[in-house]
Amino acid sequence: MRFAILPTLLTALSLWAASLLAFEAEAQRRFGPLEAETVLKVLSTTDTALLAPLLEDFLATHPQTALDYYELGSADLMQAVITDASGFDIAISSAMDLQVKLANDGYTLRHRSNLTQAMPGWANWRDHVFGFSQEPATVILSPRAFEGLELPRRRQDLITLLRRHPERFSGRIGTYDAAASGLGYLFATQDARTSDGFWRMMEIFGSLDLRLYCCSGTMIEDVARGDLALAYNVLGSYAEARSDLSGQVLILEPQDYTNMMLRSAVILRDTAEPGLAGELVDHLLEAAWSPEGNPAYPFHRYPVRNGAESAPYRPIQMGPGLMVYLDRLKRQRFLREWHSAVEQD
Amino acid sequence: MTDQPTPDARLRSSGSLRRRLALQLVGSAAVLASLLFFAVLGFTRDVSQRSHDSILLASATSLMDSVTIEEGQVTLDIPYAALSMLGNISDDRVFYRVTLDDSTLTGYGDLPEAPAGARLEEPGYWTGSYRGAGLRSVTLRRRMSLDSGAAGIAITVAQTREGQQAELAALTRSALALGGGFFAIAALLALWTAQSSIRPLQVLTGVVSRRGPKDLRPVQRAVPSEMLPLVHSLNRFIERLRVSLTRSEEFIAEAAHRVRTPLATVRTQAEITLRRVEKPENRNSLREMIRAIDESSRAAGQLLDHAMVTFRTDSxxxxxxxxxxxxxxxxxxxxxxxxxxxxxxxxxxxxxxxxxxxxxxxxxxxxxxxxxxxxxxxxxxxxxxxxxxxxxxxxxxxxxxxxxxxxxxxxxxxxxxxxxxxxxxxxxxxxxxxxxxxxxxxxxxxxxxxxxxxxxxxxxxxxxxxx
CATH class of the missing domain: 3.30.565.10 (Histidine kinase-like ATPase, C-terminal domain)
Structure with missing residues (x-):
């Protein structure tokens, strides 16, 4: 019972904090005029700088509108929506599972437009969750660490390399802490679902003293510095965005399969500006899926899969299946297995 | 004589036979079409509901199959397919709940459970509302024996019904089109049937009304058996009329004949008398008499002629x-x-x-x-x-x-x-x-x-x- 008191206390504290600020934003920025007629409040897990050009492009056609952009973690975003749904208009998140759960549990608003109908069906769930990017889960390599070795192209190559050269890679492998990072958890569970080799690879990682990270930024930097030889399941889009590190990192999209995360936007149920929020979503979708595109779009535009190709890119399926790994018991079980694989002493 | 007999004001119409027939047939077609509509609708709705239920049940069953007892604790490892299979049939929202002896183990703690079936092992189904949306749910129940004794586990899987309702709307439209099409065809056939069953009557009417005024032959044309009594009666009536006419013609001819011969005698006598009398007023009277006799005689002759003409024109x-x-x-x-x-x-x-x-x-x-x-x-x-x-x-x-x-x-x-x-x-x-x-x-x-x-x-x- 002693342990039960702590979460209760924390919840009470956070509720108290919520009444003041609602949530802990990592960053907040106002786009557009200070004195605007309408203000859209956007919750997002995406780096402000990454989306800024696209948002400013939107405001260029909406002079009387401003955007308040709150950057925060995916779990915080979920919490902010559930505890204080009324304050915000749009939620943008890389955590597809949480976005789907928000829509499933009724926190989102339906939106239909020409763009939502023209976009690929697999990127649109129920006209509630709209994927507007395809971002691969990649392996970031340090070129120096792989000197003299043939660069791996598939996971099997990587496992072979690690087995042959344990001394070179020991302590120099990084990945997300699946327990701490929503995106890391999503990628790990999708890996586990897709390939039986996942657990074997995790065990090899664990035997080589795997280092766990909360966020992609530090992981990419550590690879660039040479502290890490490789970082597994890092968003390629983040590595590409770090133009300052070009040449110091190699981005590998595994050829056996590459999970594609869809960054997605939802319109929140209690928005006061459903029309305007819909326009902003359409703006994102147009940049992502229309043939014309938008020069301000920060993500790589991959060809739209049409099912017949056997390309290694596998967009993660939006739908109720994503909620399976959010199940309390399932998550406990998965993390237990994951920990036992990656933490070997 | 025109083809169409002029309507007699004294004859009252008790309504059109064709219209009544058409109305009755179209009415039956409407009844049958609506029966068909509801039967098809009910059947397809039933099938659709069953297929949805079976997927819900499959999902709940796969959840139930993942239930294990570890270290005396009931736990479960939800298969990915358990929820994703529901996503494959429609884009509807999915809820689930697992309870152990009425305490929620995982899932949506406020999701209502479907009432139990007749036996515990049978799945219970429920249609209701949850979080502001219509819902169809299935609940599976099992008894499990734990170290601490027997426990009841209940697994509920629910899905909103938007997709199903869209499907039902499409089914309703199809059933409506089917019923409407059936009705349209049946109504056309009904009109055609009414028209063709009335045709023998029209033909008979034409045959009778096209006849010349003297044509008193019986109607020979083949008619449907239902109309035979009518034609039979008509023929008997015509026969009676013919006999009666013939009789009166014969009577007139006989009468004229019988009048003419005595008239000839009277005329001869009158002429003889005319030669004998000398008084001018008597002679005038006699001439008048002879003129009248001539007129009668001529009339009787023409009546005979007419009777003869009538007789001979018959054959x-x-x-x-x-x-x-x-x-x-x-x-x-x-x-x-x-x-x-x-x-x-x-x-x-x-x-x-x-x-x-x-x-x-x-x-x-x-x-x-x-x-x-x-x-x-x-x-x-x-x-x-x-x-x-x-x-x-x-x-x-x-x-x-x-x-x-x-x-x-x-x-x-x-x-x-x-x-x-x-x-x-x-x-x-x-x-x-x-x-x-x-x-x-x-x-x-x-x-x-x-x-x-x-x-x-x-x-x-x-x-x-x-x-």
Whole structure:
């Protein structure tokens, strides 16, 4: 019972904090005029700088509108929506599972437009969750660490390399802490679902003293510095965005399969500006899926899969299946297995 | 006679048989179409509901299969497919709940459980509302034995019904189209059926109403068995009418015959007496008497002629008749009578081909026309008889100088016992032109009354077709 008191206390504290600020934003920025007629409040897990050009492009056609952009973690975003749904208009998140759960549990608003109908069906769930990017889960390599070795192209190559050269890679492998990072958890569970080799690879990682990270930024930097030889399941889009590190990192999209995360936007149920929020979503979708595109779009535009190709890119399926790994018991079980694989002493 | 009998104001219609039939058939079609609609709708809804239920059940079953007991604790490892399979059938929202002895193990703690089936092992289904959305859910229940004793586990999987409702709406539209199409076809068939079942009646009506006024033969046309009694009754009625008409014609002929012979005797006696008496007033009385006797005698003769014509036209005999010879012979016979009135009979007859017909009847008809002409023509005038032919018929025309027919009466003059307004003072019964017309029509020809080309008199022409 002693342990039960702590979460209760924390919840009470956070509720108290919520009444003041609602949530802990990592960053907040106002786009557009200070004195605007309408203000859209956007919750997002995406780096402000990454989306800024696209948002400013939107405001260029909406002079009387401003955007308040709150950057925060995916779990915080979920919490902010559930505890204080009324304050915000749009939620943008890389955590597809949480976005789907928000829509499933009724926190989102339906939106239909020409763009939502023209976009690929697999990127649109129920006209509630709209994927507007395809971002691969990649392996970031340090070129120096792989000197003299043939660069791996598939996971099997990587496992072979690690087995042959344990001394070179020991302590120099990084990945997300699946327990701490929503995106890391999503990628790990999708890996586990897709390939039986996942657990074997995790065990090899664990035997080589795997280092766990909360966020992609530090992981990419550590690879660039040479502290890490490789970082597994890092968003390629983040590595590409770090133009300052070009040449110091190699981005590998595994050829056996590459999970594609869809960054997605939802319109929140209690928005006061459903029309305007819909326009902003359409703006994102147009940049992502229309043939014309938008020069301000920060993500790589991959060809739209049409099912017949056997390309290694596998967009993660939006739908109720994503909620399976959010199940309390399932998550406990998965993390237990994951920990036992990656933490070997 | 026109084809369509003129409606009799005294006959009241009890409604249209065809319309009633059509309405009843269309009504039954409507009832059947709506039955079909509801049957198809119910059936497809049932199938759709069952297929949805079976997927929900499959999902719940796979959840139940993942239940294990680890270290005395009930736990479960939800298979990815358990929820993603629901995402494959529709984009609906999915909820689930696992309870162990009424405490929620995982899932949505406030999701209502479906009521239990008849037996515990049977899945329970429930349709209701949850979080503001319509829901269909299934609940599976099992007993498990734990270290601490038996425990009941219940797994509920639910899905909102938007996709199902869209599917049902599409099914309803299909069923509606099916029912509507069925009704349209059935209604068209009903109208056609009504029309065709009424056709024998229309045909019979046509057959009866197209008949000539004297045609009293029984109806021979084949009719549907339901109409046989009607036609049978009609034929019996026609037979009675024919018998009755024949009887009265015979009676008239008999009466005329019986009157004519005594009249001839009376006339002879009256003439003998006229020669004997000398007082002018007595002689005048006797002349009046003889005139009256002549008139009666002539009427009786025409009645007999008419009866004869009626009899012979009933079974017309068709032999080649030389109209030129016939006219010449008749003119020769009547010339002495005409000369008594100083009337000249002028015959202009060319050679004409024979026409098929009854010579006695034609002679009778022409004699009646000539009698009329001689009777009405003034003294010292001329009655011209011409026999001509054109492509299809031979025409005998009789032209007098008696002033012609009053224009207004021309059509009525050929009716029985109708006499012209200028006939007063002349002996006649009004049957002459009727006999001539009946003979012409019995031969398929015509009687035409007109004013002569000079305008001084009337022209009566009888035409007989060549074939």
């Amino acid at each position: 017309l005999e068709r032999k080649p008749v030389d109209l030129q010879a016939l006219a010449e012979e008749l003119v020769g016979r009547l010339r002495p009578v005409a000369e008594l009135k100083d009337i000249a009979l002028v015959l202009e007859a060319g050679s004409v081909p024979p026409v098929p017909g009854d010579a006695i009847l034609i002679q009778n008809a022409l004699r009646n026309i000539l009698d009329n002409a001689i009777k009405y023509a003034p003294p010292d005038s001329e009655v011209a008889i011409s026999v001509t032919m054109d492509q299809s018929a031979v025409t005998i025309a009789v032209t007098d100088e008696a002033g012609g027919f009053p224009e207004a009466e021309k059509n009525a003059l050929t009716e029985r016992f109708v006499r012209g307004s200028n006939a007063a003072g002349t002996i006649g019964s009004g049957l002459g032109l009727t006999i001539a017309r009946e003979v012409a029509e019995a031969h398929g020809g015509r009687l035409v009354l007109s004013t002569s080309s000079t305008g001084a008199g009337a022209c009566v022409s009888l035409s007989f077709p060549l074939s």
